[in-house]
Amino acid sequence: MDNRQGAAQWSGQPFISASSAGSRLELAQQVFDNSSEAIFVSDLQGNLLEVNAAACRLAKYSREEMLKLRNVDIVAQEDQSRIAPELAQCDEGQIAANRWLLLCSDGTTVPLDLVVQRLPGDLYLATGRDLTDRENALRQLAQARDIAEASSRSKSRFLAAASHDLRQPMQAMGLLLNALQQTGLNARQQDIANSLEASTQALDQLLSALLDVSRLDAGVVKISPEVVSIHTVLRRMANEFGDIAERKMLRFTVRFPSEELLLHTDSGLLQSVLRNLLSNAFRYTETGGVLIAVRQRTTHICVQVWDTGIGIDPAHSEQIYDEFFQANNNHRDRTLGFGLGLSIVKRLVELLGFKVGHRSQPQVGSVFEICIDRQHLLPPQTAIAPPAALPTPATAAAIALQKRIVLIEDDVLVVEAWRNWFEACEAEAIIFSQASDALIWSTHNHADVYVSDLRLPGGMNGIELLDAIQQQCKHQIAGIIVTGDTSSEVIQRLAGTRWQVLHKPVQVSLLLDLIVNT
Secondary structure (H helix, E strand, C coil): CCHHHHHHHHCCCCCCCHHHHHHHHHHHHHHHHHCCCEEEEEECCCEEEEECHHHHHHHCCCHHHHCCCEHHHHECHHHHHHHHHHHHHHHCCCCEEEEEEEECCCCCEEEEEEEEEEECCCEEEEEEEECHHHHHHHHHHHHHHHHHHHHHHHHHHHHHHHHHHHHHHHHHHHHHHHHHCCCCCCHHHHHHHHHHHHHHHHHHHHHHHHHHHHHHHHCCCCCCCEEEEHHHHHHHHHHHHHHHHHHCCCEEEEECCCCCCEEEECHHHHHHHHHHHHHHHHHCCCCCEEEEEEEECCCEEEEEEEECCCCCCHHHCCHHHCCCCCCCCCCCCHHHCCCCHHHHHHHHHHHHCCEEEEEEECCCEEEEEEEEEHHHEECCCCCCCCCCCCCCHHHHHHHHCCCCEEEECCCHHHHHHHHHHHHHHCCCEEEECCHHHHHHHHCCCCCCEEEEECCCCCCCCHHHHHHHHHHCCCCCCCEEEEECCCCHHHHHHHHCCCCEEEECCCCHHHHHHHHHHC
16 A cells, blocks of 8 residues: 555545546536536636637637626626626625526527526636526416406406496396286287296396306406394295296205304395205206205205206216306306306306305216305394385386486387386386487486486486486485496496496386386
């Protein structure tokens, strides 16, 4: 053994042979040269002292050309002001990691994820990873997202426009049908009128569902919590769907909980959820029956709707909550709905803070359940405010039709339908097609209630018209806005108006109730 090697071992110091040190230097050089990341070494003055092959390839320079440059020469103009501050951070012992644009010999740029640090011996080491592929992928994703969002906005605008254009003749049909039914029809004519009414109701259900979706999209559906009796809600469902069960010759069972259950929630939205579920159950059930029941669990209660209908294929288990999806309606039978009910249910349930789930077996039936945490339950002794006394429909109609009504509407078909209906009801009504004419009339006359379409010719919409009439009146006027526009933007704007709002096609009974109470 060499005496120097023995001395090194005897002294306890690690021994590195010249050949071993050379191997390590050679390995380091290979790593440096073959690294997939670009490596730049510069001095404190910014002169490039060493670069590897990846750096040369990205910058499109030869090694000899790059070693004649300074770091400022290979940084894009917009990034050059950042060099000094970032190197100052490295002088303080920090490691800087940021996105930089590498300026290439041909004037193009390459995005780099660059890590810079200070090395012993007054050197800076910068290691960069090419971000081109990543940023291209992100850019393509962003473009795809923008295209999808633009398509969604276009679809929403189309649906809103189509909905508005459909609601105008639907409004006229409803009014004419109502007026027709007051003329004393014979049995055959009444059958035809009933069939026409069923057809208009089917279309009205679609338009109402589209309105619900638009209101949810616009974020104007607000929760108004109150004390809600589960027993009362179930009784209402029993009354509403009893006739449907009788017509279809199906069993309809309502299973009440053994004790009174009170919830702190929005009664109207909860009823809308159950109404959609029950409508679906009866729509897809031809034999057997439908059951609505309340099950109590340890941490929650479940309101369940069971049916013995056609069931749902497991492959469609998640899609059934998508808008316009119908798993078992390949022939587009309109009596089977439009594929919006469950989408509305899911969104309303989430808004209420509940959960929805389902189980189903094809050709056997389905069960949908709304799970409500017990935190929404109230003590049994909680007082429920008695409902306000409402006039009967006949009384409400009589009161409303005694009032002087001013109608502002520019659609010829709807105007003619309103005129026929007012004449059939022997009501006093004044109809204008121009906002300016109604405004001039109101300066010299008084109406008990103004009913105005939102879209009006002449540069003034219904809201602006009612506001203008109010400004020139000393007393508070009664005003109702009627619209067929269901776009999210319009719904948001209407949510902030002080006037009552109805969406076309307006049910006559609802309008009369509003006239009485406005």
